[in-house]
Amino acid sequence: MARSRLSFSPDDRVNAFLTTCPEPEYGTGSLEGLAIAIKDNISTKGIPTTAGSRILEGYVPPYDAHVVSLLMANGAAIVGKTNMDEFGMGTTTENSAYGPTLNPHDTGRVPGGSSGGSAAAVASGMVRMALGSDTGGSIRCPAAFCGIVGLKPTYGRVSRYGLIAYANSLEQIGPMARTVMETSRLMQVIAGYDPRDSTSVDQPYCHTPEKNIQGRRIGVPEEFFGAGVDPVVAAKVWEAIEVLERKGADIVTCRMPAMAYALAAYYVTCVSEASSNLARFDGVRYGPAVDTKKPWHEAFQERRGTSFGKEVRRRIMLGTFALSSGYYGKYYAKAQSARQQxxxxxxxxxxxxxxxxxxxxxxxxxxxxxxxxxxxxxxSDILTVPANLAGVPAISVPCGAVDGMPVGLQVMGRPFEDEVVIDTAYAYEQAVD
Amino acid sequence: MVSERDIEHIAELADIGIIKEELAEFTGQFNRILDYFDILDTVEESDGYKQDGYNVLREDVACPSLLQEDALKNAGDTEDGFFKAPRVM
Structure with a gap:
């Protein structure tokens, strides 16, 4: 197949990229020649992949994540790897071992996280589209903070093969772009069945956004406007919901009582899964080498103590504690009951x-x-984690600004109705465009 | 409440490597986070989270996989085509 080369040399003033590819190849297809940035926890063959951590410094994956293969098969040019909170653990991108990404709208502020580099790369115009991953809001938070669109697909809709695992039962790879239409276009390429991810579901996404939302019923839970939500941000989001009402949607106020437990259930679950997933980083198979002459506990502790950041070490320890005998029932088991609620x-x-x-x-x-x-x-993750706990699709679409900073409207839908979530966001975007 | 000794023990279990100077900070943060988790005490116990998933089984089929050379490329130390790890005994 004929492949062409793109020239990519962005003026990256916000530290969005950890690695750039100055002359990436691209082919033909629906994304022909489009520059796409990839979050650094998604494996790219031949391109360094660190997940924002020192413990993977110098690691070059020998294989591509399924989503990366799909992007390339559809003509995209992979132009670089974007900064992130180490292993996805954070809401600001400040937990990157390679320095924080700055918010393109105000460089004194964070871009959100953990996919902050991807969001900043799109928001600053360096790329049109990017991939992120969302464990508890890591696509939607930076999309909201940077004023772009980000979709966390239904759990199972996008293959996680090649995603460096943090909390497998919660996370999904998803598209980020400046418009809903472009987000949908990227989703069309990355969704679909992959036998290498046993949670993958055969539900391709073949959809063009539709802005008619006449008669759509939109639930607005009181809890999403409760304590801790800035009233000015809340008012901005209500204005957006009223726009949808004027476009023909029915607004129904409702309650989600289990929101009271959602954040604790989320954190207990993700730290527990992290403590297991991150046991593999010991300097034997990848990353800076472990000292093989020392006894193994001493050698591993030295490598992990110096190469993991504090937030990662904190979460591994919290997870180890939550799963330890005597505490499992109090934390992990209760968190799973709360998750079900x-x-x-x-x-x-x-x-x-x-x-x-x-x-x-x-x-x-x-x-x-x-x-x-x-x-x-x-x-600050309280409004994004419920969608991950339940595995439902959720999108963030820009809905104006407060003090000059973007605000995001979040729309969540039924499992495997990513199309309806996209359409609702599209209806809003088109109404205010 | 966890103590600094508990934190040291957990760090040991997780092979996380902790130094004395970090103990007070980690312990304080741990306790504030665990206090927050106490809200789970009020959750009514159920059967836990029900995934809609099912076991995915298939016949064992030989497929192309990583070359040994590629699999070892990122290793810190290798010997005779194997990963080399610290001594366990």
Whole structure:
């Protein structure tokens, strides 16, 4: 197949890229010649992949993630790997071992995280589209903070083969772009069955966004406008919901009582899975080498202690604790019961409404260094984690600004109705365009 | 409440490597986070989370896979075509 080369030399003033490919090849197809940036936890054959961590410094994957193969088969040019919170653990991109990404709208603020590099690369115009991954909001948060569109697909719709695992039961790879139409276009390429991911579901996405939402029922849970949500951000999002109402949607206020447990259930689950997943990083098979002359505990502790960042070490320890005998019942088992309640809340509401809407984030982008305390950073994920716990699709679409910073409207839908979520976001985007 | 000794023990279990100077900071943060997790005590116990998934089984089929050379390329140390790890005994 004839392959051409693209020239890519971005003026990256916001530290969005960890690696750039100055002359990437591309082929023919629906994404022909399009520059696409890839989050650095998605494996790219021959292109360094660090997941934002020192423990993978110098690692060059010997294979491509399924989504990367699909992008290339459809003509895309992979132009680089984007900065992220180490292993996806963070809401600001400040937890990257390679320095924070800055928000293109205000370089004194964070771009959100963990896919902050991808969002900043799109928002600053360096690329039109990017891939991110979303474990508890890592696509939608930076999309909201940077004023772009980001979709977390239904769990199972996009293959995770080649995604460096952090919390397998929660995470999905998803598209990020400046418009809903482009987000949909990228989703069309990456969705579909892959036998190498045993949670992959055979539900291709062949859809063109449709803006008619006459009669669509939109649920608005009180809890998404509760304590901790900046009233000015809440008002902005309500304005967006009213735009949808004027376009023919029915707005239904509702309740999601399990939101009270969602954040704790999410964090217990993700740290537990992380403690298991990240056991593989020991300097034997990849990353900076372990000292093989030392006894193994000493050698591994030295490598992991110096090459993992503090947030990663904190989460591995929290997970180790939550799964340890005597505490499993108090933390992990309870978190799974709570997770089921969150899912039940969604399924109950989806009998009454077609989608659920609210803010993506409770505030605008934080100032650099503002979320130094881990718990205060965790709390800002409260509105995004429910979709991951339940596995439902969720999108963030820009809906105006507060103090000059973008605000995101979040729309969540029934499992495998990513199309309806996309259409609702499209209806809003087209109405205000 | 966890103590600094507990944190040291957990760090040991996870092979995470912790130094004395970090203990107070990690312990304080741990306790604030665990206090927050206490809200789960009020959750009614159920059968836990039900995934809609099912076991995916297939016949064992030989497919092309990584070349040994490629699989070893990122290793810190190798010997006779194997990964070399620290001594266990």
């Amino acid at each position: 969150v899912k039940s809340d969604f399924l109950r509401l989806f009998k009454e409404v077609d989608v659920i809407a609210g803010p993506t984030m409770p505030t605008i982008a934080f100032r650099l260094g503002e979320k130094a305390d881990p718990l205060s950073m965790y709390l």
